Amino acid sequence: MRSLVKSWIVVAAALLAACGGQVTEGPDTLQLAGGTAAKDRGGELHTYCSAEAIPVWLGVGNAASATQVGTLALASGTATLTLVGGDQFPFVPTVLHLQFADSVSGIPMVNGTSGNPIPGQFACSFAITPVNGQTTYSFDLSGCPLPADANGDGKYLVAAHFGFTQYGGVEGFGFYLPPSATMSVTYPYGGGPAYFPHTFITNDGFLNGDYLGWCVDPNRVIYQNTPYTVQLYSSYDAAGLAALADLMDPPTTLSYQNLPLVNYIQNTFAAGTVTPLYDGSCNPVLDPNTGVQQTAAVTYSDIQRAIWILVNGATSGSGLYDLTPYGTSSLLCLAQANGVGFVPGCNQSIAFLMAPTGMAAQVIIGQVVLSSVAIPCTTSSGTAWADGNGGKTFPKASQWGTYFEYDPRITCVP
Secondary structure (H helix, E strand, C coil): CCCCCHHHHHHHHHHHHHHCCCECCCCCCCCEECCEEECCCCCECCEEEECCCEEEEEEECCCCEEEEEEEEEEECCEEEEEECCCCCCCCEEEEEEEEEECCHHHCCECCECCCCECHHHCCEEEECCCCCCCCEEEEECCCCCCCCCCCCCCCEEEEEEEEEEECCHHHHHHHHCCCEEEEEECCCCCCCCCCEEEEEEECCCCCCEEEEEEECCCCCECCCCCCEEEEEEECCCHHHHHHHHHHCCCCCCCCHHHHHHHHHHHHHCCCCCEEECECCCCCECECCCCCCECEEECCHHHHHHHHHHHHHCCCCCCCCCCCCCCHHHHHHHHHHHHCCCCCCCCCCEEEEEEEECCCCECCEEEEEEHHHHCCCCCCEEEEEEECCCCEEECCCCCCCCEEEEEEEEEECCC
16 A cells, blocks of 8 residues: 555654654554554544544555544534645545444444444445545535434544545546646657657656657647646546647647547557558558568658647648658558557556647647556555544444544534
């Protein structure tokens, strides 16, 4: 499991080295053992007051440890989840299940009153649409029923369960992609590797670097070695790309539905790749003497023209210094035959689009290998509980789950 609080791990190691054993603090602080936080299978019933920060602990799969990913506060009919920062590809919340009860038997469990909790049967459920970079999520509890206070102490037992997800692969690239960056390019030359041999990205975070770049819109100009502020789009972000089409010249000419074919071409061919040749009707180009299908190395110009045809319908020759007779048609035929619905894997490259803001400049396609920017290869999910480490577990439960006591009559002072 990727830790969401890298600095916490360093601090934990320092504390253990100094003290020589387990570090245990109050119920609203991290509890550490051996550099990790072991899931407590017994725990104590902790009482929290209104607006007090209740630690939320995440465990992934059958891991024997948990990581604090945030805090939950209950106050004035609202629940507020505040996330801990630190990881550039964090786990994010996707659902909250919440149950108030007067006794533990009032919390849905397997076998009625003794067994594993059943979050899907909790009285309140909130689907969460996570937003990259958002650290606070609030929930209106006006529809959450409170039980009768049978013992008259004004307190409730509360079970708060979260689902968390860390997105990976193409999905993760689109989710964690920052909205903007600074970009500059260098111009093409004959025999080069791409239309823009160098596409520099800065002020972005995980995408900072130098990439091969391709032109989307041949009707507009971009100046080399000039920094542009650009909006970033994943080539698999249909909603974002539909909006981007309005920036094209003329508008709506971005055939973003063909971008999987562009991804296929970028992952299968590079300048210098030898490929079988096909004509414009996708018939094999045969050697007139032997009848054998001819082959030839494609160039950056062949690749660029294929991209233009796919995404813009353009057949411009601007900046194409080494076109070959059948290079473009061969790429298009092979892409149509093999690349429909293509989705890159972890060690393959994904195309992303960069649209300069506030000016009529070219939209650029960059390509980056997913694994090279450390995005997880696959999407992972985990379970989180408020007061989940050291909190009270359910009677005779075999799975991880906790509950706590909440006293809404008290207002805590931060």
